[in-house]
Amino acid sequence: xxxxxxxxxxxxxxxxxxxxxxxTSVEAVKAVLDQIKAMEPLLNSFVTIEEEKALEQAEEVxxxxxxxxxxxxxxxxxxxxxxxxxxxxxKTTCSSKILWDFVPTxxxxxxxxxxxxxxxxxxxxxxxxxxxGSTTETSAYGVTRNPWNPDHVPGGSSGGSCAAVAAAECFxxxxxxxxxxxxxxxxxxxxxxxxxxxxxxxxxxxxAYGSSLDQIGPVAKDVTDCAAVLEVLASxxxxxxxxxxxxxxxxxxxxxxxxxxxxxxxxxDYLGExxxxxxREAVLKAARILEEKGAILETFDLGMVEYAIPAYYxxxxxxxxxxxxxxxxxxxxxxxxxxxxxxxxxxxxxxxxFGPEVKRRIMLGSFVLSSGYYDAYxxxxxxxxxxxxKAFDEAFSKYDVILGxxxxxxxxxxxxxxxxxxKMYLGDIYTISVNLAGxxxxxxxxxxxxxxxxxxVQFIGDCFKExxxxxxxxxxxxxxxxxxxxxxxxxxxxxxxK
Amino acid sequence: xxKQYETVIGLEVHVELATKTKIFCACSTEFGGAPxxxxxxxxxxxxxxxxxxxxxxxxxxxxxxxxxxxxxxxxCKFDRKNYFYPDNPQNYQISQLYxxxxxxxxxxxxxxxxxxxxxxxxxxxxxDAGKLIHDEWEDCSLVDYNRSGVxxxxxxxxxxxxxxxxxxxxxxxxxxxxxxxxxxxxxLQEGSMRADVNLSVREAGSSELGTRTEMKNLNSFKAIxxxxxxxxxxxxxxIEEGKPVVQETRRWDDNKESSxxxxxxxxxxxxxxxPDPDLPPVVISDEWIGNIKSRQPELRTEKMARYQEEFKLxxxxxxxxxxxxxxxxxFEAVTAICGKAKEAANWLMVEAMRLLKEHDMDPEExxxxxxxxxxxxxxxxxxxxxxxxxxxxxxKIFAENIDPEQxxxxxxxxxxxDEEELRxxxxxxxxxNPQSVEDYHSGKEKAxxxxxxxxxxxxxGKADPGAVNRILKELLG
Numbered sequence: 001x002x003x004x005x006x007x008x009x010x011x012x013x014x015x016x017x018x019x020x021x022x023x024t025s026v027e028a029v030k031a032v033l034d035q036i037k038a039m040e041p042l043l044n045s046f047v048t049i050e051e052e053k054a055l056e057q058a059e060e061v062x063x064x065x066x067x068x069x070x071x072x073x074x075x076x077x078x079x080x081x082x083x084x085x086x087x088x089x090x091k092t093t094c095s096s097k098i099l100w101d102f103v104p105t106x107x108x109x110x111x112x113x114x115x116x117x118x119x120x121x122x123x124x125x126x127x128x129x130x131x132x133g134s135t136t137e138t139s140a141y142g143v144t145r146n147p148w149n150p151d152h153v154p155g156g157s158s159g160g161s162c163a164a165v166a167a168a169e170c171f172x173x174x175x176x177x178x179x180x181x182x183x184x185x186x187x188x189x190x191x192x193x194x195x196x197x198x199x200x201x202x203x204x205x206x207x208a209y210g211s212s213l214d215q216i217g218p219v220a221k222d223v224t225d226c227a228a229v230l231e232v233l234a235s236x237x238x239x240x241x242x243x244x245x246x247x248x249x250x251x252x253x254x255x256x257x258x259x260x261x262x263x264x265x266x267x268x269d270y271l272g273e274x275x276x277x278x279x280r281e282a283v284l285k286a287a288r289i290l291e292e293k294g295a296i297l298e299t300f301d302l303g304m305v306e307y308a309i310p311a312y313y314x315x316x317x318x319x320x321x322x323x324x325x326x327x328x329x330x331x332x333x334x335x336x337x338x339x340x341x342x343x344x345x346x347x348x349x350x351x352x353x354f355g356p357e358v359k360r361r362i363m364l365g366s367f368v369l370s371s372g373y374y375d376a377y378x379x380x381x382x383x384x385x386x387x388x389x390k391a392f393d394e395a396f397s398k399y400d401v402i403l404g405x406x407x408x409x410x411x412x413x414x415x416x417x418x419x420x421x422x423k424m425y426l427g428d429i430y431t432i433s434v435n436l437a438g439x440x441x442x443x444x445x446x447x448x449x450x451x452x453x454x455x456x457v458q459f460i461g462d463c464f465k466e467x468x469x470x471x472x473x474x475x476x477x478x479x480x481x482x483x484x485x486x487x488x489x490x491x492x493x494x495x496x497x498k
Numbered sequence: 499x500x501k502q503y504e505t506v507i508g509l510e511v512h513v514e515l516a517t518k519t520k521i522f523c524a525c526s527t528e529f530g531g532a533p534x535x536x537x538x539x540x541x542x543x544x545x546x547x548x549x550x551x552x553x554x555x556x557x558x559x560x561x562x563x564x565x566x567x568x569x570x571x572x573x574c575k576f577d578r579k580n581y582f583y584p585d586n587p588q589n590y591q592i593s594q595l596y597x598x599x600x601x602x603x604x605x606x607x608x609x610x611x612x613x614x615x616x617x618x619x620x621x622x623x624x625x626d627a628g629k630l631i632h633d634e635w636e637d638c639s640l641v642d643y644n645r646s647g648v649x650x651x652x653x654x655x656x657x658x659x660x661x662x663x664x665x666x667x668x669x670x671x672x673x674x675x676x677x678x679x680x681x682x683x684x685x686l687q688e689g690s691m692r693a694d695v696n697l698s699v700r701e702a703g704s705s706e707l708g709t710r711t712e713m714k715n716l717n718s719f720k721a722i723x724x725x726x727x728x729x730x731x732x733x734x735x736x737i738e739e740g741k742p743v744v745q746e747t748r749r750w751d752d753n754k755e756s757s758x759x760x761x762x763x764x765x766x767x768x769x770x771x772x773p774d775p776d777l778p779p780v781v782i783s784d785e786w787i788g789n790i791k792s793r794q795p796e797l798r799t800e801k802m803a804r805y806q807e808e809f810k811l812x813x814x815x816x817x818x819x820x821x822x823x824x825x826x827x828x829f830e831a832v833t834a835i836c837g838k839a840k841e842a843a844n845w846l847m848v849e850a851m852r853l854l855k856e857h858d859m860d861p862e863e864x865x866x867x868x869x870x871x872x873x874x875x876x877x878x879x880x881x882x883x884x885x886x887x888x889x890x891x892x893x894k895i896f897a898e899n900i901d902p903e904q905x906x907x908x909x910x911x912x913x914x915x916d917e918e919e920l921r922x923x924x925x926x927x928x929x930x931n932p933q934s935v936e937d938y939h940s941g942k943e944k945a946x947x948x949x950x951x952x953x954x955x956x957x958x959g960k961a962d963p964g965a966v967n968r969i970l971k972e973l974l975g
Contacts, residue, residue, distance in 0.1 A: 207545040212775035325589035369770035
């Protein structure tokens with residue numbers, strides 16, 4: 001197989017070809033490393049690339065596949081991992097200066113699960129610093145660009161993972177989603193992203209942002225890949241007390257092109273003011289396609305939507321202010337060169353080590369937890385969270401799946417969002433309630449706007465009902481074919497000519 | 499002092515639980531160990547690590563709570579207490595603020611005025627911090643995280659105590675209950691039990707509380723008593739001088755017998771407590787509580803009654819022996835081996851207590867084995883050694899836990915029963931002390947005792963006292 005043929009495959013397709021002996025894991029890793037070399041000067045999807053380790057792993061995995069020890073659908077397939085997920089011996093920075101040299105001595109359970117299934121890890125992908133941001137511009141290691149148009153952002157915070165999948169720099173990637181950090185960049189980059197029900201994938205080894213909202217999830221070229229990866233990632237983990245023991249993790253079982261009788265609700269609140277007309281049109285078109293396939297469509301009022309953003313920023317920032325206090329220059333990571341005394345060291349190390357968006361959220365979170373403000377902000381936000389969950393519970397008593405946009409607009413230009421953080425926060429409006437309610441969400445590409453930027457449709461399932469959402473996403477996906485950004489295709493074509 | 503004052507005292511007692519592993523990870527809680535060897539990503543606050551609650555911690559906290567008549571929060575939660583300090587690797591301590599595991603209990607203490615109830619406001623579970631070591635020579639500080647994550651319970655009393663004596667009685671009571679439950683060894687010196695004293699004074703008869711201070715760094719019952727007396731005087735002096743008492747945390751220096759202010763209320767920290775999102779609420783079922791209750795070991799009152807009943811000890815003896823769980827454990831083990839409860843009680847009550855007092859030790863610090871004391875009792879009982887030699891041997895057991903059988907052989911301490919040798923020695927004593935012999939014959943009983951003493955001394959105590967008496971009487975005619 002040529003490099004271009006390899007790189008055009010989905011993860012599950014590549015896994016099958018490796019198993020069938022049509023291509024080796026080493027060949028796939030070499031192809032993808034070449035693509036990384038071609039794309040990285042422009043995109044900057046990666047913070048760390050582990051070329052040698054990846055090749056070594058590929059050789060070992062290939063042997064084990066040939067020996068019949070590894071038989072899973074993803075054995076030998078190269079993967080990229082977001083840089084807030086710890087891997088023993090591999091630099092993990094959270095795209096922050098404060099962790100510039102941090103090398104964990106332990107591996108996240110999600111990555112252990114991948115390794116057990118024969119995954120080959122290529123390196124760590126860029127992100128908004130500590131997953132705080134919606135554009136991957138707050139990274140201390142430079143912005144990542146959108147492979148569909150490098151003047152635009154890839155979204156965030158898993159922008160590196162989504163850009164890497166779109167640009168064929170890997171076959172699938174791990175992201176993390178606290179308020180939409182997988183689903184929004186996946187929609188901006190024209191790839192598929194899935195956030196499972198809270199508790200489905202262990203958070204052990206995921207560097208926490210908002211612990212009660214964080215979930216790891218897959219980013220891939222299609223719904224089939226996402227379901228297959230999720231099946232590998234989902235596990236009950238004794239090292240994570242919030243991990244749930246589930247027996248219904250055969251997600252690929254739901255990959256059926258059949259939505260007959262499926263009840264799909266579209267929140268009217270998700271189609272109103274602030275939604276770009278081209279996005280609205282593409283999302284409604286996706287809904288109509290499912291209706292044609294036999295789904296029962298209905299528009300309804302979800303309610304509580306306007307309270308989701310303030311509740312989210314109070315809860316996530318409060319947790320973040322505490323989670324990030326361990327980065328103090330004492331034990332690991334960045335320490336200021338010159339300082340006076342212990343508190344001087346804390347202040348200088350943290351002032352120099354954190355970027356402005358992280359500082360903003362630490363200050364916001366510290367404020368809402370302060371005595372005298374706790375009830376007015378934090379407790380009220382928790383009550384709001386409970387009401388949002390209730391609103392979804394009511395909706396799911398009527399519908400199997402909720403359908404809506406992933407983001408109000410397509411990817412903004414670089415620099416456009418940073419000057420106006422409030423506007424950036426508002427961009428999360430369709431994704432964050434899903435985290436507040438602990439629900440699963442899936443975004444699937446559903447078209448492009450007039451500028452040629454991808455649009456994503458979001459499917460939301462009830463807790464532990466990923467299968468409904470996977471089924472709807474898969475059925476919709478059958479109506480279109482996967483499209484790769486031109487620049488990624490060009491990079492492969494260039495290699496073919498050489 | 500013109501006015502009468504009343505002292506109002508409440509205590510915050512931290513107790514290190516006797517679990518084998520830490521509260522949120524599987525690291526050992528063992529004392530000592532080279533710095534940072536009992537650590538892992540969780541108890542060193544590495545990014546991405548997560549806490550997992552040790553169930554045994556909940557069980558100990560429940561057992562203590564039930565034993566001190568607390569209500570149980572069957573839905574309790576952990577909260578984060580946020581503050582920056584290097585001994586705290588995450589810069590927050592996982593503790594309980596909003597829904598502590600136990601609340602509203604009490605213990606009864608004996609006071610000269612009779613029994614008194616001391617209320618317990620709450621008991622909560624939390625993690626201990628690491629230890630900072632300041633290296634003056636290198637001008638740097640090092641952190642040892644071996645203690646980080648060791649489980650603690652904090653027992654917060656109501657302000658129900660009025661004197662140092664009541665405080666000590668309350669602490670003794672708590673310590674015994676917890677030791678009997680096996681939940682902690684409660685050693686103040688080693689820090690497995692620590693008490694902070696909240697104290698205020700008010701004019702006698704007043705129902706309003708005065709401004710209180712919190713006293714820290716109290717490492718012994720004596721220090722606590724001294725600190726209470728010192729702080730009471732300090733506050734009364736301020737009031738008499740018309741100066742305000744400042745609400746503050748103070749540190750007691752037991753060598754100087756005085757305290758100094760650490761921080762005042764104005765610069766009190768805002769800990770920004772909030773529920774820890776990494777730990778789901780702990781749900782405690784009726785069944786679980788029932789299990790803990792049914793597994794509750796024999797507490798002191800029951801043990802005292804049993805000792806009187808089963809071993810026929812006097813109430814006084816039973817009281818002394820059960821006054822320390824460790825002492826009671828030794829007593830029962832010794833009795834089980836040698837079957838001589840009275841003897842076991844005597845050795846502990848008389849000789850062990852004397853040595854403890856002499857060395858200013860707690861009963862918990864006794865390290866000898868029950869086997870060795872049991873052997874000693876049998877050696878005396880079967881006449882292999884006499885009681886005087888036995889006392890010497892006991893001192894060696896107490897200090898070095900020697901094997902008495904081996905020791906008696908090595909040192910040749912067996913009672914001399916050899917009639918001829920005894921007779922020869924006593925003849926010598928009689929002829930060397932003609933004045934005493936004369937005194938004896940003139941009816942001075944004391945002289946006989948003197949001659950027995952001389953014989954024993956000459957025999958280095960190894961003589962059988964019965965035989966000495968008999969032979970001496972015979973020789974004196």
